[in-house]
Amino acid sequence: MSLQSVAKRVVELCNQGKNFDVMHTLYAPDIASVEPTGQATVGKQAVIDKSKRWAEGVTIHGETVIGPFFHGQGRFATKTIFDITRKPTGQRQKLEEISVYTVKNDLITREEFFFEGENW
């Protein structure tokens, strides 16, 4: 694979709602996942667990991913819109975010999420 192949696979899988397939197949063992607040979760299983906790709290009606957009030898970005309902409140909302990924040896070693000001 290459940076381009990894990036296109991420976009393809996420547009099918298969985010966990991305995590299981393309995350490096020591991946760092960094929230908009700057808080980092490190390690493949820890990041998958974090995502599971998030996914359990919402109903995902749709996920639309645009990209990939490339920078340098090892990074790409995507723009995502999630259409979700938060289970505790029943509130339906669109979550718009930009994600920046770092790839080494065909695996994602870092993901950074950028959120609109209103959502965090």
Added chain:
Amino acid sequence: MSLQSVAKRVVELCNQGKNFDVMHTLYAPDIASVEPTGQATVGKQAVIDKSKRWAEGVTIHGETVIGPFFHGQGRFATKTIFDITRKPTGQRQKLEEISVYTVKNDLITREEFFFEGENW
């Protein structure tokens, strides 16, 4: 100002086509501007000159900027679509890109451009 103020100002000015106002008022003296290829231009005037050269080669019909999206204490991202015609060829095209900015002391110290694979 704050990170939020700087970011909103960038989006506001760019949506008015006033990119050079952003450069003149919000760039740090030692700003690094990094192209999708990874090539960096360093220094406020050098970056402004680079942008002038680009702008001279195109007719800009429109510029639409979405964001800002925030990450951590000092970074934000935007998504831009330029509607341009390249003067040498007369070719009209949409340039879609994601920009990631680093802000320190209310000035932009780094900008990184992410392009779609087809455009570089």
